[in-house]
Amino acid sequence: EAGVVQSPRYKIIEKKQPVAFWCNPISGHNTLYWYLQNLGQGPELLIRYENEEAVDDSQLPKDRFSAERLKGVDSTLKIQPAELGDSAVYLCASSLDGGRADNEQFFGPGTRLTVL
């Protein structure tokens, strides 16, 4: 079974440029998460989808970040314009049923973003 797929793995851009990350979750997983992880820290939730609906985007900086999951499968996270402080690893995760307490999350390899 294929795991969570993310691309690109690495991205280097100059500040004020736009950037987009793509995620394809495990087949059949209804819940998709985007996290940001800084070095030496735990993941921080940006947005959670149940199928195509964004059910928690309270931590997403909406002035510059946007996300979509149009058909309830793969998802795109965009930053426009990027700032120096956005340099981090962006992790995508999926779970079979995010409403179940024991449902583990499966993570993709992440996209390491460097903003110069």
Place this chain on the structure above:
Amino acid sequence: GQNIDQPTEMTATEGAIVQINCTYQTSGFNGLFWYQQHAGEAPTFLSYNVLDGLEEKGRFSSFLSRSKGYSYLLLKELQMKDSASYLCAVRGASNYQLIWGAGTKLIIKP
């Protein structure tokens, strides 16, 4: 507020046993997860505890005390490949909400 505390870094010797502690203060509790994360890689699931007690899974065991807001991950017969960060995460009042600790970097020495 909600908070999870773990030691920042620990060092242990190959073949030995190490215990990584996690204390938490959250609004509600619906289970505690431990994940392993090797440098530059994604976190991978290790264990889930929702009832008090010890859950054993091979060389790894996880313990939970809900009354004390405390968990630990016990790693036995340490191998060099166990060098990684270990993340504690608590599912709070809402089943979807996971509150993550900063992780404990475990360094294994020969």
